[in-house]
Amino acid sequence: MAPYESDDATAAARDEDLPTGRRKAARYVVPVAVVGVAAATIGLVPALADSGDPDLPKITAQQLIDKIAKSDVQQLSGTVKVSTDLGLPDLGGLESGLMSGAARGDGGGSSADPQSKLTELVSGTHTLRVAADGPDRQKLSLLESGSEYSLVHDGKDVWGYDSKSNEVYHSAGAESGGRHRTGQPPATPKNFADEALKAVDDTTSVTVDGTARVAGRDAYKLLIRPRQSGTTVGAISIAVDARTGLPLKFTLTPRSGGAAVLDAGFTQVSFAAPAASTFDFTPPKGAKVTEEKKGAEAPEHTREHATKGGEDLAGGLNGATVLGKGWTSVASFDTGGGAGLPSGGQGGALGGFLGSLGDQVSGKFGKGTVFSTRLVNALITDDGKVYAGAVTKDALVKAANAGK
Known part of the structure:
Protein backbone atom coordinates (compact mmCIF):
# COMPACT_ATOMS: atom_id res chain seq x y z
CA MET A 1 0.00 0.00 0.00
CA ARG A 22 8.53 -3.44 -6.18
CA ARG A 23 12.09 -3.85 -5.09
CA LYS A 24 14.35 -2.77 -7.88
CA ALA A 25 17.34 -5.06 -8.05
CA ALA A 26 17.95 -4.10 -11.66
CA ARG A 27 18.89 -0.51 -10.98
CA TYR A 28 21.43 -1.69 -8.40
CA VAL A 29 23.23 -4.21 -10.60
CA VAL A 30 26.84 -3.16 -11.06
CA PRO A 31 29.96 -4.73 -12.53
CA VAL A 32 32.91 -5.20 -10.20
CA ALA A 33 34.79 -2.30 -11.79
CA VAL A 34 33.96 0.75 -9.71
CA VAL A 35 33.25 2.92 -12.72
CA GLY A 36 30.54 0.48 -13.78
CA VAL A 37 28.47 1.43 -10.74
CA ALA A 38 27.16 4.48 -12.56
CA ALA A 39 25.75 2.42 -15.41
CA ALA A 40 23.06 1.10 -13.10
CA THR A 41 21.57 4.57 -12.69
CA ILE A 42 20.67 5.05 -16.34
CA GLY A 43 17.21 3.58 -15.63
CA PRO A 299 17.04 -16.53 -22.93
CA GLU A 300 13.27 -16.26 -22.89
CA HIS A 301 13.05 -16.59 -19.12
CA THR A 302 15.54 -13.74 -18.69
CA ARG A 303 13.51 -11.45 -20.93
CA GLU A 304 10.40 -12.28 -18.93
CA HIS A 305 12.20 -11.38 -15.72
CA ALA A 306 13.32 -8.10 -17.25
CA THR A 307 9.70 -7.03 -17.69
CA LYS A 308 8.63 -7.89 -14.15
CA GLY A 309 11.08 -6.05 -11.94
CA GLY A 310 11.45 -6.64 -8.23
CA GLU A 311 12.39 -9.96 -6.74
CA ASP A 312 11.46 -11.84 -9.92
CA LEU A 313 14.12 -9.84 -11.73
CA ALA A 314 16.64 -10.40 -8.96
CA GLY A 315 16.29 -14.13 -9.48
CA GLY A 316 17.45 -13.76 -13.06
CA LEU A 317 20.55 -11.73 -12.22
CA ASN A 318 23.08 -14.48 -11.57
CA GLY A 319 21.62 -15.26 -8.18
CA ALA A 320 21.34 -11.67 -6.95
CA THR A 321 19.27 -11.25 -3.81
CA VAL A 322 17.62 -8.19 -2.29
CA LEU A 323 18.29 -7.27 1.33
CA GLY A 324 15.98 -4.86 3.13
CA LYS A 325 12.97 -3.08 1.66
CA GLY A 326 11.98 0.10 -0.09
CA TRP A 327 14.54 2.81 -0.77
CA THR A 328 17.15 1.23 1.50
CA SER A 329 17.05 -2.16 -0.22
CA VAL A 330 20.46 -3.46 -1.31
CA ALA A 331 21.23 -5.92 -4.10
CA SER A 332 23.79 -8.56 -3.23
CA PHE A 333 25.53 -10.99 -5.54
CA ASP A 334 28.70 -13.06 -5.67
CA THR A 335 31.22 -12.46 -8.45
CA GLY A 336 32.07 -16.15 -8.29
CA GLY A 337 35.79 -15.55 -8.22
CA GLY A 338 36.24 -15.84 -4.46
CA ALA A 339 38.26 -12.61 -4.41
CA GLY A 340 37.62 -8.89 -4.46
CA LEU A 341 39.73 -6.28 -6.23
CA PRO A 342 42.92 -7.53 -7.89
CA SER A 343 45.95 -7.03 -5.69
CA GLY A 344 49.56 -8.06 -5.29
CA GLY A 345 50.75 -10.18 -8.18
CA GLN A 346 47.21 -10.29 -9.51
CA GLY A 347 47.29 -6.87 -11.08
CA GLY A 348 48.64 -4.90 -8.15
CA ALA A 349 48.80 -1.57 -9.99
CA LEU A 350 45.17 -1.76 -11.09
CA GLY A 351 44.06 -3.05 -7.71
CA GLY A 352 45.92 -0.28 -5.93
CA PHE A 353 44.47 2.35 -8.27
CA LEU A 354 40.88 1.17 -7.84
CA GLY A 355 41.40 0.74 -4.12
CA SER A 356 42.55 4.36 -3.83
CA LEU A 357 39.18 5.48 -5.20
CA GLY A 358 37.24 3.81 -2.39
CA ASP A 359 37.01 3.67 1.40
CA GLN A 360 38.25 0.62 3.29
CA VAL A 361 35.63 -0.83 5.64
CA SER A 362 35.29 -3.88 7.86
CA GLY A 363 32.62 -5.67 9.85
CA LYS A 364 31.16 -9.09 10.54
CA PHE A 365 31.35 -9.72 6.79
CA GLY A 366 35.14 -9.28 6.82
CA LYS A 367 36.90 -6.51 4.91
CA GLY A 368 36.14 -4.65 1.71
CA THR A 369 36.10 -1.39 -0.23
CA VAL A 370 33.17 1.00 -0.69
CA PHE A 371 33.01 2.95 -3.95
CA SER A 372 30.74 5.97 -3.80
CA THR A 373 28.91 8.21 -6.24
CA ARG A 374 26.34 10.86 -5.37
CA LEU A 375 23.60 8.24 -5.83
CA VAL A 376 24.68 4.60 -6.16
CA ASN A 377 27.24 3.11 -3.79
CA ALA A 378 28.81 -0.34 -3.91
CA LEU A 379 30.74 -2.45 -1.41
CA ILE A 380 33.11 -5.06 -2.84
CA THR A 381 34.29 -7.46 -0.15
CA ASP A 382 37.70 -9.10 -0.14
CA ASP A 383 36.04 -12.48 -0.76
CA GLY A 384 34.30 -11.30 -3.95
CA LYS A 385 30.80 -10.37 -2.84
CA VAL A 386 29.14 -7.16 -4.04
CA TYR A 387 26.52 -5.10 -2.21
CA ALA A 388 25.07 -2.15 -4.11
CA GLY A 389 22.23 0.32 -3.82
CA ALA A 390 21.13 3.93 -3.55
CA VAL A 391 22.14 3.87 0.11
CA THR A 392 24.85 5.30 2.36
CA LYS A 393 28.14 3.61 3.19
CA ASP A 394 26.90 2.73 6.68
CA ALA A 395 23.78 1.13 5.19
CA LEU A 396 25.93 -1.00 2.87
CA VAL A 397 28.08 -2.23 5.75
CA LYS A 398 24.94 -3.00 7.77
CA ALA A 399 23.48 -4.97 4.85
CA ALA A 400 26.74 -6.88 4.36
CA ASN A 401 26.82 -7.78 8.05
CA ALA A 402 23.20 -8.93 7.92
CA GLY A 403 23.80 -10.93 4.76
CA LYS A 404 26.83 -12.73 6.13
Whole structure:
Protein backbone atom coordinates (compact mmCIF):
# COMPACT_ATOMS: atom_id res chain seq x y z
CA MET A 1 0.00 0.00 0.00
CA ALA A 2 1.42 3.36 -0.99
CA PRO A 3 0.76 6.73 0.59
CA TYR A 4 -0.49 9.40 -1.79
CA GLU A 5 -0.73 12.81 -0.25
CA SER A 6 -2.44 15.87 -1.66
CA ASP A 7 -0.58 19.16 -1.72
CA ASP A 8 -3.71 20.52 -0.06
CA ALA A 9 -2.87 20.76 3.66
CA THR A 10 -6.20 19.21 4.68
CA ALA A 11 -6.05 16.25 2.33
CA ALA A 12 -3.96 13.14 2.70
CA ALA A 13 -4.81 9.80 1.20
CA ARG A 14 -3.45 6.34 0.90
CA ASP A 15 -4.21 4.65 -2.39
CA GLU A 16 -4.94 0.97 -2.01
CA ASP A 17 -5.68 0.43 -5.69
CA LEU A 18 -2.17 1.09 -6.94
CA PRO A 19 0.19 -1.83 -7.47
CA THR A 20 2.41 -2.71 -4.55
CA GLY A 21 5.86 -1.12 -4.89
CA ARG A 22 8.53 -3.44 -6.18
CA ARG A 23 12.09 -3.85 -5.09
CA LYS A 24 14.35 -2.77 -7.88
CA ALA A 25 17.34 -5.06 -8.05
CA ALA A 26 17.95 -4.10 -11.66
CA ARG A 27 18.89 -0.51 -10.98
CA TYR A 28 21.43 -1.69 -8.40
CA VAL A 29 23.23 -4.21 -10.60
CA VAL A 30 26.84 -3.16 -11.06
CA PRO A 31 29.96 -4.73 -12.53
CA VAL A 32 32.91 -5.20 -10.20
CA ALA A 33 34.79 -2.30 -11.79
CA VAL A 34 33.96 0.75 -9.71
CA VAL A 35 33.25 2.92 -12.72
CA GLY A 36 30.54 0.48 -13.78
CA VAL A 37 28.47 1.43 -10.74
CA ALA A 38 27.16 4.48 -12.56
CA ALA A 39 25.75 2.42 -15.41
CA ALA A 40 23.06 1.10 -13.10
CA THR A 41 21.57 4.57 -12.69
CA ILE A 42 20.67 5.05 -16.34
CA GLY A 43 17.21 3.58 -15.63
CA LEU A 44 16.44 6.44 -13.24
CA VAL A 45 17.21 9.65 -15.04
CA PRO A 46 16.56 14.71 -16.93
CA ALA A 47 16.40 19.74 -18.12
CA LEU A 48 15.18 23.02 -17.17
CA ALA A 49 11.46 23.77 -17.25
CA ASP A 50 10.08 26.84 -18.97
CA SER A 51 9.34 29.79 -16.73
CA GLY A 52 5.81 30.37 -15.48
CA ASP A 53 3.36 28.32 -13.46
CA PRO A 54 0.15 27.65 -15.41
CA ASP A 55 -3.21 27.82 -13.65
CA LEU A 56 -4.55 24.28 -13.96
CA PRO A 57 -7.50 22.50 -12.30
CA LYS A 58 -6.76 20.89 -8.94
CA ILE A 59 -5.64 17.27 -9.09
CA THR A 60 -4.65 14.73 -6.43
CA ALA A 61 -1.52 12.61 -6.49
CA GLN A 62 -3.71 9.55 -7.03
CA GLN A 63 -5.39 11.14 -10.04
CA LEU A 64 -2.07 12.28 -11.50
CA ILE A 65 -0.55 8.81 -11.22
CA ASP A 66 -3.67 7.39 -12.86
CA LYS A 67 -3.23 9.95 -15.63
CA ILE A 68 0.33 8.76 -16.23
CA ALA A 69 -0.78 5.11 -16.22
CA LYS A 70 -3.54 5.79 -18.77
CA SER A 71 -1.33 7.87 -21.06
CA ASP A 72 -1.12 6.26 -24.47
CA VAL A 73 0.99 8.58 -26.60
CA GLN A 74 2.03 6.57 -29.65
CA GLN A 75 3.33 9.35 -31.88
CA LEU A 76 5.79 12.07 -30.99
CA SER A 77 9.00 13.79 -31.95
CA GLY A 78 11.18 16.17 -30.03
CA THR A 79 14.45 17.05 -28.37
CA VAL A 80 15.49 15.75 -24.95
CA LYS A 81 18.32 17.15 -22.85
CA VAL A 82 19.94 14.72 -20.39
CA SER A 83 22.39 15.84 -17.69
CA THR A 84 24.03 13.42 -15.27
CA ASP A 85 26.25 14.37 -12.34
CA LEU A 86 27.14 11.28 -10.33
CA GLY A 87 30.29 12.83 -8.92
CA LEU A 88 32.55 10.23 -10.50
CA PRO A 89 36.30 10.92 -10.42
CA ASP A 90 37.89 12.10 -13.65
CA LEU A 91 39.55 9.01 -15.10
CA GLY A 92 40.42 10.60 -18.43
CA GLY A 93 37.80 8.66 -20.37
CA LEU A 94 38.68 5.34 -18.76
CA GLU A 95 35.30 5.10 -17.10
CA SER A 96 33.33 5.22 -20.35
CA GLY A 97 35.57 2.60 -21.91
CA LEU A 98 35.16 0.23 -18.99
CA MET A 99 31.42 0.74 -18.84
CA SER A 100 31.10 0.15 -22.56
CA GLY A 101 33.05 -3.08 -22.27
CA ALA A 102 30.98 -4.17 -19.30
CA ALA A 103 27.76 -3.46 -21.18
CA ARG A 104 28.93 -5.54 -24.13
CA GLY A 105 30.35 -8.26 -21.97
CA ASP A 106 33.72 -8.02 -23.73
CA GLY A 107 36.53 -5.59 -24.42
CA GLY A 108 35.77 -4.87 -28.05
CA GLY A 109 32.92 -5.05 -30.59
CA SER A 110 31.21 -2.47 -32.76
CA SER A 111 31.23 1.17 -31.67
CA ALA A 112 27.65 1.30 -33.00
CA ASP A 113 26.36 -1.32 -30.52
CA PRO A 114 23.60 0.53 -28.60
CA GLN A 115 24.33 -1.37 -25.37
CA SER A 116 27.74 0.28 -25.22
CA LYS A 117 27.00 3.59 -26.92
CA LEU A 118 24.16 4.66 -24.65
CA THR A 119 26.32 4.21 -21.54
CA GLU A 120 27.76 7.61 -22.46
CA LEU A 121 24.62 9.08 -20.91
CA VAL A 122 25.90 8.28 -17.40
CA SER A 123 28.04 11.42 -17.34
CA GLY A 124 27.88 14.97 -18.67
CA THR A 125 25.17 16.71 -20.66
CA HIS A 126 23.77 15.28 -23.89
CA THR A 127 21.20 16.28 -26.47
CA LEU A 128 18.93 13.64 -27.96
CA ARG A 129 16.45 13.79 -30.79
CA VAL A 130 13.65 11.27 -30.43
CA ALA A 131 10.74 10.13 -32.59
CA ALA A 132 8.10 7.44 -32.27
CA ASP A 133 5.25 6.13 -34.40
CA GLY A 134 3.65 3.26 -32.52
CA PRO A 135 5.28 0.25 -30.83
CA ASP A 136 7.28 -0.83 -33.87
CA ARG A 137 8.93 2.38 -35.03
CA GLN A 138 11.21 4.57 -32.94
CA LYS A 139 14.36 6.58 -33.49
CA LEU A 140 16.86 8.13 -31.11
CA SER A 141 19.81 10.28 -32.18
CA LEU A 142 22.61 11.23 -29.80
CA LEU A 143 24.11 14.50 -31.04
CA GLU A 144 27.83 14.88 -30.39
CA SER A 145 30.46 17.41 -31.40
CA GLY A 146 30.89 16.92 -35.13
CA SER A 147 29.19 13.50 -35.16
CA GLU A 148 25.93 11.72 -34.46
CA TYR A 149 24.85 8.33 -33.21
CA SER A 150 21.47 7.02 -34.36
CA LEU A 151 19.42 4.10 -33.07
CA VAL A 152 16.54 3.16 -35.38
CA HIS A 153 13.86 0.55 -34.64
CA ASP A 154 11.69 -0.35 -37.65
CA GLY A 155 9.63 -3.50 -37.30
CA LYS A 156 11.91 -6.44 -36.51
CA ASP A 157 15.06 -4.50 -37.36
CA VAL A 158 17.14 -2.40 -35.00
CA TRP A 159 19.98 -0.37 -36.54
CA GLY A 160 22.70 1.49 -34.69
CA TYR A 161 24.91 3.88 -36.65
CA ASP A 162 27.99 5.76 -35.42
CA SER A 163 28.89 8.44 -37.96
CA LYS A 164 32.25 9.10 -36.29
CA SER A 165 33.56 5.58 -36.94
CA ASN A 166 31.21 4.89 -39.89
CA GLU A 167 30.13 1.65 -38.20
CA VAL A 168 26.71 0.01 -38.25
CA TYR A 169 25.23 -2.49 -35.79
CA HIS A 170 22.22 -4.53 -36.93
CA SER A 171 19.89 -6.70 -34.87
CA ALA A 172 16.95 -8.59 -36.34
CA GLY A 173 14.31 -10.86 -34.86
CA ALA A 174 11.55 -10.97 -32.28
CA GLU A 175 13.72 -9.68 -29.43
CA SER A 176 14.40 -6.47 -31.27
CA GLY A 177 10.72 -5.62 -31.28
CA GLY A 178 10.42 -6.72 -27.67
CA ARG A 179 12.93 -4.12 -26.57
CA HIS A 180 10.62 -1.33 -27.63
CA ARG A 181 7.12 -2.60 -26.83
CA THR A 182 6.22 0.62 -25.03
CA GLY A 183 6.03 2.63 -28.24
CA GLN A 184 8.53 5.14 -26.86
CA PRO A 185 12.23 5.47 -27.71
CA PRO A 186 14.64 4.73 -24.86
CA ALA A 187 16.11 7.46 -22.62
CA THR A 188 13.00 9.66 -22.39
CA PRO A 189 11.33 11.00 -19.22
CA LYS A 190 8.61 8.36 -19.53
CA ASN A 191 11.13 5.53 -19.19
CA PHE A 192 12.57 7.12 -16.08
CA ALA A 193 9.17 7.93 -14.57
CA ASP A 194 7.96 4.35 -15.05
CA GLU A 195 10.97 3.05 -13.11
CA ALA A 196 10.53 5.60 -10.31
CA LEU A 197 6.84 4.79 -9.87
CA LYS A 198 7.71 1.12 -9.38
CA ALA A 199 9.57 2.21 -6.25
CA VAL A 200 6.46 3.67 -4.63
CA ASP A 201 5.35 1.75 -1.55
CA ASP A 202 4.65 2.46 2.11
CA THR A 203 8.20 3.80 2.48
CA THR A 204 7.37 6.65 0.07
CA SER A 205 5.59 10.01 0.18
CA VAL A 206 3.92 11.13 -3.06
CA THR A 207 2.42 14.60 -3.48
CA VAL A 208 1.37 17.07 -6.16
CA ASP A 209 3.88 19.92 -6.11
CA GLY A 210 2.21 22.61 -8.20
CA THR A 211 2.47 23.21 -11.93
CA ALA A 212 5.11 24.12 -14.52
CA ARG A 213 5.68 24.89 -18.18
CA VAL A 214 7.89 22.33 -19.93
CA ALA A 215 8.74 22.49 -23.64
CA GLY A 216 5.95 25.02 -24.09
CA ARG A 217 3.32 22.77 -22.51
CA ASP A 218 1.31 22.98 -19.29
CA ALA A 219 2.28 20.33 -16.77
CA TYR A 220 1.61 19.13 -13.24
CA LYS A 221 4.54 18.27 -10.96
CA LEU A 222 4.55 14.99 -9.06
CA LEU A 223 6.97 14.84 -6.12
CA ILE A 224 8.25 11.50 -4.79
CA ARG A 225 10.20 11.45 -1.51
CA PRO A 226 11.58 8.47 0.42
CA ARG A 227 10.43 8.32 4.04
CA GLN A 228 13.40 6.18 5.07
CA SER A 229 16.76 7.34 6.32
CA GLY A 230 19.83 5.64 4.92
CA THR A 231 19.00 6.23 1.26
CA THR A 232 20.98 8.61 -0.95
CA VAL A 233 17.83 9.63 -2.84
CA GLY A 234 16.46 13.00 -1.78
CA ALA A 235 13.52 13.50 -4.12
CA ILE A 236 12.23 12.73 -7.59
CA SER A 237 10.21 15.32 -9.48
CA ILE A 238 8.18 14.36 -12.56
CA ALA A 239 6.53 16.99 -14.77
CA VAL A 240 3.42 15.45 -16.37
CA ASP A 241 1.78 16.88 -19.48
CA ALA A 242 -1.63 18.15 -18.38
CA ARG A 243 -3.38 17.06 -21.57
CA THR A 244 -1.78 13.72 -22.53
CA GLY A 245 -0.43 12.48 -19.18
CA LEU A 246 3.00 11.93 -20.73
CA PRO A 247 5.98 12.62 -18.42
CA LEU A 248 7.86 15.55 -19.95
CA LYS A 249 10.62 15.99 -17.40
CA PHE A 250 12.28 13.86 -14.71
CA THR A 251 14.67 15.16 -12.06
CA LEU A 252 16.38 13.20 -9.29
CA THR A 253 18.15 15.10 -6.52
CA PRO A 254 20.36 13.53 -3.84
CA ARG A 255 19.68 13.67 -0.11
CA SER A 256 23.10 15.31 0.32
CA GLY A 257 21.83 18.39 -1.56
CA GLY A 258 23.34 20.34 -4.43
CA ALA A 259 22.66 19.95 -8.13
CA ALA A 260 20.50 17.18 -9.52
CA VAL A 261 22.20 13.84 -9.99
CA LEU A 262 20.03 13.09 -13.00
CA ASP A 263 18.08 15.66 -14.95
CA ALA A 264 16.36 14.95 -18.26
CA GLY A 265 13.47 16.50 -20.07
CA PHE A 266 11.98 17.63 -23.33
CA THR A 267 13.05 21.03 -24.54
CA GLN A 268 10.79 20.67 -27.59
CA VAL A 269 8.02 18.16 -28.29
CA SER A 270 5.33 17.54 -30.91
CA PHE A 271 2.61 14.89 -30.85
CA ALA A 272 2.11 14.89 -34.62
CA ALA A 273 3.01 11.73 -36.55
CA PRO A 274 6.66 11.83 -37.70
CA ALA A 275 7.31 11.44 -41.42
CA ALA A 276 7.58 7.79 -42.45
CA SER A 277 11.05 8.47 -43.84
CA THR A 278 12.26 9.24 -40.31
CA PHE A 279 12.59 5.51 -39.66
CA ASP A 280 14.22 4.53 -42.95
CA PHE A 281 17.81 3.35 -42.68
CA THR A 282 20.29 1.99 -45.21
CA PRO A 283 23.93 1.42 -44.23
CA PRO A 284 26.09 4.15 -45.81
CA LYS A 285 28.51 3.13 -48.51
CA GLY A 286 31.76 1.82 -47.06
CA ALA A 287 30.36 1.43 -43.53
CA LYS A 288 31.44 -1.58 -41.49
CA VAL A 289 28.31 -3.59 -40.62
CA THR A 290 28.25 -5.87 -37.57
CA GLU A 291 25.38 -8.33 -37.28
CA GLU A 292 24.21 -9.26 -33.79
CA LYS A 293 25.19 -12.81 -32.95
CA LYS A 294 22.19 -15.04 -32.36
CA GLY A 295 23.87 -16.39 -29.26
CA ALA A 296 23.77 -12.89 -27.75
CA GLU A 297 19.98 -13.02 -27.52
CA ALA A 298 18.86 -13.34 -23.92
CA PRO A 299 17.04 -16.53 -22.93
CA GLU A 300 13.27 -16.26 -22.89
CA HIS A 301 13.05 -16.59 -19.12
CA THR A 302 15.54 -13.74 -18.69
CA ARG A 303 13.51 -11.45 -20.93
CA GLU A 304 10.40 -12.28 -18.93
CA HIS A 305 12.20 -11.38 -15.72
CA ALA A 306 13.32 -8.10 -17.25
CA THR A 307 9.70 -7.03 -17.69
CA LYS A 308 8.63 -7.89 -14.15
CA GLY A 309 11.08 -6.05 -11.94
CA GLY A 310 11.45 -6.64 -8.23
CA GLU A 311 12.39 -9.96 -6.74
CA ASP A 312 11.46 -11.84 -9.92
CA LEU A 313 14.12 -9.84 -11.73
CA ALA A 314 16.64 -10.40 -8.96
CA GLY A 315 16.29 -14.13 -9.48
CA GLY A 316 17.45 -13.76 -13.06
CA LEU A 317 20.55 -11.73 -12.22
CA ASN A 318 23.08 -14.48 -11.57
CA GLY A 319 21.62 -15.26 -8.18
CA ALA A 320 21.34 -11.67 -6.95
CA THR A 321 19.27 -11.25 -3.81
CA VAL A 322 17.62 -8.19 -2.29
CA LEU A 323 18.29 -7.27 1.33
CA GLY A 324 15.98 -4.86 3.13
CA LYS A 325 12.97 -3.08 1.66
CA GLY A 326 11.98 0.10 -0.09
CA TRP A 327 14.54 2.81 -0.77
CA THR A 328 17.15 1.23 1.50
CA SER A 329 17.05 -2.16 -0.22
CA VAL A 330 20.46 -3.46 -1.31
CA ALA A 331 21.23 -5.92 -4.10
CA SER A 332 23.79 -8.56 -3.23
CA PHE A 333 25.53 -10.99 -5.54
CA ASP A 334 28.70 -13.06 -5.67
CA THR A 335 31.22 -12.46 -8.45
CA GLY A 336 32.07 -16.15 -8.29
CA GLY A 337 35.79 -15.55 -8.22
CA GLY A 338 36.24 -15.84 -4.46
CA ALA A 339 38.26 -12.61 -4.41
CA GLY A 340 37.62 -8.89 -4.46
CA LEU A 341 39.73 -6.28 -6.23
CA PRO A 342 42.92 -7.53 -7.89
CA SER A 343 45.95 -7.03 -5.69
CA GLY A 344 49.56 -8.06 -5.29
CA GLY A 345 50.75 -10.18 -8.18
CA GLN A 346 47.21 -10.29 -9.51
CA GLY A 347 47.29 -6.87 -11.08
CA GLY A 348 48.64 -4.90 -8.15
CA ALA A 349 48.80 -1.57 -9.99
CA LEU A 350 45.17 -1.76 -11.09
CA GLY A 351 44.06 -3.05 -7.71
CA GLY A 352 45.92 -0.28 -5.93
CA PHE A 353 44.47 2.35 -8.27
CA LEU A 354 40.88 1.17 -7.84
CA GLY A 355 41.40 0.74 -4.12
CA SER A 356 42.55 4.36 -3.83
CA LEU A 357 39.18 5.48 -5.20
CA GLY A 358 37.24 3.81 -2.39
CA ASP A 359 37.01 3.67 1.40
CA GLN A 360 38.25 0.62 3.29
CA VAL A 361 35.63 -0.83 5.64
CA SER A 362 35.29 -3.88 7.86
CA GLY A 363 32.62 -5.67 9.85
CA LYS A 364 31.16 -9.09 10.54
CA PHE A 365 31.35 -9.72 6.79
CA GLY A 366 35.14 -9.28 6.82
CA LYS A 367 36.90 -6.51 4.91
CA GLY A 368 36.14 -4.65 1.71
CA THR A 369 36.10 -1.39 -0.23
CA VAL A 370 33.17 1.00 -0.69
CA PHE A 371 33.01 2.95 -3.95
CA SER A 372 30.74 5.97 -3.80
CA THR A 373 28.91 8.21 -6.24
CA ARG A 374 26.34 10.86 -5.37
CA LEU A 375 23.60 8.24 -5.83
CA VAL A 376 24.68 4.60 -6.16
CA ASN A 377 27.24 3.11 -3.79
CA ALA A 378 28.81 -0.34 -3.91
CA LEU A 379 30.74 -2.45 -1.41
CA ILE A 380 33.11 -5.06 -2.84
CA THR A 381 34.29 -7.46 -0.15
CA ASP A 382 37.70 -9.10 -0.14
CA ASP A 383 36.04 -12.48 -0.76
CA GLY A 384 34.30 -11.30 -3.95
CA LYS A 385 30.80 -10.37 -2.84
CA VAL A 386 29.14 -7.16 -4.04
CA TYR A 387 26.52 -5.10 -2.21
CA ALA A 388 25.07 -2.15 -4.11
CA GLY A 389 22.23 0.32 -3.82
CA ALA A 390 21.13 3.93 -3.55
CA VAL A 391 22.14 3.87 0.11
CA THR A 392 24.85 5.30 2.36
CA LYS A 393 28.14 3.61 3.19
CA ASP A 394 26.90 2.73 6.68
CA ALA A 395 23.78 1.13 5.19
CA LEU A 396 25.93 -1.00 2.87
CA VAL A 397 28.08 -2.23 5.75
CA LYS A 398 24.94 -3.00 7.77
CA ALA A 399 23.48 -4.97 4.85
CA ALA A 400 26.74 -6.88 4.36
CA ASN A 401 26.82 -7.78 8.05
CA ALA A 402 23.20 -8.93 7.92
CA GLY A 403 23.80 -10.93 4.76
CA LYS A 404 26.83 -12.73 6.13
